[in-house]
Amino acid sequence: MIITEGIVLKERFSGEHDKFIDILTKDRGIIEICVKGARKINGKSGSSAQLFAYSKFCIDLRKNMYFLNSAEPIHIFYGLRNSLAALSLASYFSDILRYCIQEKSDGENIIRLFLNTLHFLEKGLRSEKQLKAIFELRLMSETGFMPDVLVCRKCGTFEPQELYFNVPDGSFVCKDCFSGEYNNFFSVKLPVLSAVRHIVLTDFDRLFNFRVSEETLEILSEFAEAYIQAHTERSFNTLDFYKSLKGK
Numbered sequence: 001m002i003i004t005e006g007i008v009l010k011e012r013f014s015g016e017h018d019k020f021i022d023i024l025t026k027d028r029g030i031i032e033i034c035v036k037g038a039r040k041i042n043g044k045s046g047s048s049a050q051l052f053a054y055s056k057f058c059i060d061l062r063k064n065m066y067f068l069n070s071a072e073p074i075h076i077f078y079g080l081r082n083s084l085a086a087l088s089l090a091s092y093f094s095d096i097l098r099y100c101i102q103e104k105s106d107g108e109n110i111i112r113l114f115l116n117t118l119h120f121l122e123k124g125l126r127s128e129k130q131l132k133a134i135f136e137l138r139l140m141s142e143t144g145f146m147p148d149v150l151v152c153r154k155c156g157t158f159e160p161q162e163l164y165f166n167v168p169d170g171s172f173v174c175k176d177c178f179s180g181e182y183n184n185f186f187s188v189k190l191p192v193l194s195a196v197r198h199i200v201l202t203d204f205d206r207l208f209n210f211r212v213s214e215e216t217l218e219i220l221s222e223f224a225e226a227y228i229q230a231h232t233e234r235s236f237n238t239l240d241f242y243k244s245l246k247g248k
């Protein structure tokens with residue numbers, strides 16, 4: 001028997017009784033578990049295996065498939081269900097994770113990022129726009145695609161007042177050095193660069209602790225989405241749905 005902690009990213013019902021859940025674990029990346037008789041399980045094991053439940057799972061491995069033996073809830077993000085927008089945003093995060101995370105990847109930081117983001121989302125402690133930008137940029141960094149945000153690629157300036165991000169690799173050149181060499185670029189001011197640096201470089205304890213103006217947040221959020229799209233090279237229905245709710 002395998003014991004692991006994880007959070008349910010997706011559930012799919014199968015036939016009349018069973019379901020499959022994808023869970024993001026600390027130690028095995030994302031795994032798919034078959035929950036036999038899911039529609040009849042009540043109590044702890046039932047609630048522990050529903051969408052966005054963070055639980056301790058006891059799993060059996062048979063014929064290369066995982067089967068749920070039992071589960072104990074650690075935290076269930078019930079609060080997300082009070083807001084369709086928050087639930088949709090969490091579903092978009094799940095989709096990106098299911099797309100980006102390999103079974104063998106180290107899930108410790110990634111699960112921490114996801115749990116913390118859901119916590120702030122559930123409690124409404126940060127704006128959705130800020131949480132989305134944090135999640136997108138930090139996830140890319142944790143999965144090996146950290147933008148190269150240290151200095152201007154050409155002159156080494158650390159704090160240019162105006163600069164141009166090259167979206168595909170997240171590097172930048174300052175305004176003085178820019179000569180139109182990028183196809184997919186964002187023109188931004190220093191506060192956006194500072195926010196991106198904070199998100200990708202700071203310790204987890206301080207990750208969510210920054211404030212920016214509405215204008216900076218708007219551009220930060222557009223950049224974060226463009227950056228993740230450049231890397232995943234696909235669209236997500238959950239993101240389209242979320243944006244439709246927001247009237248975009």
Ligand SMILES: [Zn+2]
Pocket residue numbers: 152153154155156157173174175176177
């Ligand atoms: Zn420069």
